[in-house]
Amino acid sequence: MTAFLTILLSVFILFALLLVLLQVKTPYYRIDAKKMITALEMVLAGQASENDWQVTFGMLIRHSPELEVIRQQCLDIEEAHYIGNQKPPYLFSEKGLARLREALTALQVESLTESGSK
DSSP states (O other): OHHHHHHHHHHHHHHHHHHHHHHOOOOOOOOOHHHHHHHHHHHHHTOOOHHHHHHHHSSOOOSOHHHHHHHHHHHHHHHHHEEEEEETTEEEOHHHHHHHHHHHHHHHHHHHHHHHHO
16 A cells, blocks of 8 residues: 555656646747847947857847847957957957947837837
């Protein structure tokens, strides 16, 4: 009888564990225009770390082709003007910062037109 109860309890625990695992969803980080704007403002102010940059611009954006275009532009700027920690606190050269300001302006305009059309 003890063996039967042990097996029954084990099956119950496994079933409960399976139910919990099915209910728990995998978290994901989705980049939107606000997060991009915040990251670009931090970079331009010299407050962003390399990690902030990579978290925001290092992942492919599949849910918004417009944001993906801006992300690609920022990656092109990174490739040409990234200086890392050579000139703290800025991650980019002066030309890179100027181009990032242009990208930020374009993103803010696009964000305003999207919110206005909704």
